[in-house]
Amino acid sequence: MASRYGPLPLNESLRDITTDIARVPLQMPARVPWLIALILSLSLLALFLGSITYLFARGVGIWGLNIPVNWAFAIHLYVWWLGLGHAGTLISAMLLLMGQDWRNSLNRFAEAMTVCAVICAGMEPIIHLGRPWFLYWMFPYPATMAVWPQFRSPLEWDVWAVMTYLIVSILFWYIGLVPDLATVRDRARKRGWQVFFGIFALGWRGSARHWAVWNKTYRTIAAIAVPLVVSVHSEVSLLFAAGQIPGWHSTIFPPYFVLGAAYSGFAMVAMIAIVMRHTFQLKQIVTERHLDVLAKVTLAMGLMTAYGYVFEIFDGFYSGDAHEIATIHDRFFGIYAWSFWGAVIFNFVPIQGLWFDRVRRSPVLLFLISTSVVVGMWLERYMILVTSLYKDFLPSSFGHYTPSFWDWSTYIGMLGLFMTPFLLFVRFLPSISIFEDKEVLAREKEEAAHA
Amino acid sequence: MPEPILGLLAEFGNEEALLEATKRARGEGFRNIDAFSPFPVEGMSEVLTLKRDHRVGWVTLAGGAFGFLGMLAVQLFVNWDYPIEVGNRPLFAWPAFFVVDFELMILCAVLFAVVGMFWMIGLPKLYHPLFSAPRFGLASEDRFFLYIEARDPKFDHEKTRTFLGSLGALTIEAVRP
Numbered sequence: 001m002a003s004r005y006g007p008l009p010l011n012e013s014l015r016d017i018t019t020d021i022a023r024v025p026l027q028m029p030a031r032v033p034w035l036i037a038l039i040l041s042l043s044l045l046a047l048f049l050g051s052i053t054y055l056f057a058r059g060v061g062i063w064g065l066n067i068p069v070n071w072a073f074a075i076h077l078y079v080w081w082l083g084l085g086h087a088g089t090l091i092s093a094m095l096l097l098m099g100q101d102w103r104n105s106l107n108r109f110a111e112a113m114t115v116c117a118v119i120c121a122g123m124e125p126i127i128h129l130g131r132p133w134f135l136y137w138m139f140p141y142p143a144t145m146a147v148w149p150q151f152r153s154p155l156e157w158d159v160w161a162v163m164t165y166l167i168v169s170i171l172f173w174y175i176g177l178v179p180d181l182a183t184v185r186d187r188a189r190k191r192g193w194q195v196f197f198g199i200f201a202l203g204w205r206g207s208a209r210h211w212a213v214w215n216k217t218y219r220t221i222a223a224i225a226v227p228l229v230v231s232v233h234s235e236v237s238l239l240f241a242a243g244q245i246p247g248w249h250s251t252i253f254p255p256y257f258v259l260g261a262a263y264s265g266f267a268m269v270a271m272i273a274i275v276m277r278h279t280f281q282l283k284q285i286v287t288e289r290h291l292d293v294l295a296k297v298t299l300a301m302g303l304m305t306a307y308g309y310v311f312e313i314f315d316g317f318y319s320g321d322a323h324e325i326a327t328i329h330d331r332f333f334g335i336y337a338w339s340f341w342g343a344v345i346f347n348f349v350p351i352q353g354l355w356f357d358r359v360r361r362s363p364v365l366l367f368l369i370s371t372s373v374v375v376g377m378w379l380e381r382y383m384i385l386v387t388s389l390y391k392d393f394l395p396s397s398f399g400h401y402t403p404s405f406w407d408w409s410t411y412i413g414m415l416g417l418f419m420t421p422f423l424l425f426v427r428f429l430p431s432i433s434i435f436e437d438k439e440v441l442a443r444e445k446e447e448a449a450h451a
Numbered sequence: 452m453p454e455p456i457l458g459l460l461a462e463f464g465n466e467e468a469l470l471e472a473t474k475r476a477r478g479e480g481f482r483n484i485d486a487f488s489p490f491p492v493e494g495m496s497e498v499l500t501l502k503r504d505h506r507v508g509w510v511t512l513a514g515g516a517f518g519f520l521g522m523l524a525v526q527l528f529v530n531w532d533y534p535i536e537v538g539n540r541p542l543f544a545w546p547a548f549f550v551v552d553f554e555l556m557i558l559c560a561v562l563f564a565v566v567g568m569f570w571m572i573g574l575p576k577l578y579h580p581l582f583s584a585p586r587f588g589l590a591s592e593d594r595f596f597l598y599i600e601a602r603d604p605k606f607d608h609e610k611t612r613t614f615l616g617s618l619g620a621l622t623i624e625a626v627r628p
Contacts (some may be wrong), residue, residue, distance in 0.1 A: 167561075187592070
């Protein structure tokens with residue numbers, strides 16, 4: 001039972017928290033389910049590698065891309081993956097600065113999810129390049145050809161935004177992990193584990209001097225990471241604004257993209273939290289109260305995203321521009337109307353259940369609603385791209401897009417690229433923050449003692 | 452003559468006891484002291500007077516400035532060195548440049564902050580004599596330790612041990628090199 005002082009149950013002790021979490025990497029309580037998941041994700045990864053091998057051999061023509069729809073799966077999934085990742089940083093950084101204790105049971109695996117999602121996101125524009133082996137042309141190095149990259153191009157913005165986001169996410173995640181690596185190092189009894197955790201804990205001793213500097217650095221990076229998240233997804237929306245296509249120029253785009261990103265990401269975190277607390281019996285650390293708060297945040301983000309939908313449509317009509325209005329009309333009634341209405345239904349109908357306490361605290365219902373959100377946001381990104389691209393200004397250049405087999409195989413395979421590193425993380429590292437939960441528990445106990 | 456020791460390590464059961472003990476040790480005049488805990492103890496940096504250290508902020512600011520100005524210089528230079536004129540649009544496209552510039556400002560600020568942090572706390576340092584103290588491993592579980600170094604001018608093995616005992620330490624160990 002959750003205490004009335006905070007998210008963690010008061011009958012836990014500091015030692016319980018350590019054992020509960022450190023036992024996952026050290027003893028692995030769910031060996032068989034983990035192995036099955038790993039085999040599944042490795043087969044998906046193999047599908048991905050096969051797909052991109054064929055892609056590199058034959059070129060992007062194997063996808064359903066054409067002119068006018070020359071951005072499809074690769075770019076829509078780039079936006080989608082990057083969006084999933086954003087919740088990890090927001091949970092970690094923004095909620096840390098706002099002093100939200102409940103984030104401490106979620107931040108570690110949410111950040112790991114961010115890193116995995118950003119790896120997938122970064123992969124998408126690279127495989128879309130056509131000649132990905134010239135990727136290094138994007139960097140300003142003194143080439144013998146005496147040319148430089150074009151920094152006025154949105155493609156350059158992607159490179160630097162994703163690279164920065166990936167490196168900052170990894171560093172933020174790692175420095176938060178160091179004290180816990182030391183904890184697991186001290187608990188490990190086998191030589192191999194001691195060396196493994198010993199090296200990555202870097203000799204952390206938990207000295208007050210360490211903590212003082214660590215605390216300042218962690219909070220400083222958190223304060224920098226929040227505007228970074230906003231800037232990265234705003235950059236993605238500006239990438240659309242740079243294209244001369246109707247439907248991509250509403251001024252709501254940057255906040256609408258960022259909120260939609262956080263929305264899908266929070267839903268993803270809820271899904272992972274539900275699976276993990278069930279598989280590793282961590283119900284006393286990721287409590288119903290955590291699910292409740294996550295559901296509330298998801299609901300709030302969803303309603304703000306819905307506002308984005310309304311405003312985007314309003315903006316199109318308000319512009320008075322015939323092409324803008326035609327694009328909105330196509331979204332409502334065109335041949336891709338299923339993606340618009342699908343996004344509306346998956347995104348905004350099931351989450352209405354989250355107004356009710358009983359739904360928020362039910363892992364099964366919350367999982368189903370979150371899945372619906374992730375699917376809905378997938379459809380939304382598809383809708384924004386394809387419904388704008390397939391009809392531009394001249395009827396002679398209208399065209400259709402249907403994803404090919406290789407579009408789907410690359411996408412489904414990429415789920416393996418997401419899941420494989422995440423499963424390895426869950427297996428080998430403390431996937432919930434040990435020391436931050438102890439901090440919460442110590443504070444709760446103190447408050448309870450003085451109450 | 453007994454074998455030299457590096458200091459005395461006293462164990463406490465909770466963070467209030469550690470904070471109180473550290474205060475008393477400071478009050479007693481000990482200066483080369485350190486406290487170890489499984490999580491940051493609120494108020495500890497005031498007791499150890501670590502609060503007025505603003506180096507992290509400055510290092511981060513330096514990183515941010517370096518990234519921002521450096522990347523701006525790169526973008527201006529490449530457009531000057533290899534001008535691509537497209538429909539008479541300006542070569543120095545400030546709004547476009549600031550996208551990449553902002554990202555690099557953040558990247559360098561964070562890189563400086565992380566490297567600076569490890570440099571300030573002297574890590575990585577995989578071995579430390581404290582690790583050979585048998586109970587020290589509990590500092591990452593649920594125990595709180597106060598460490599008084601032997602090089603402190605006020606240190607005297609017997610007297611300091613008695614003093615630590617009077618603070619209510621659960622165990623007191625000598626740390627040897």
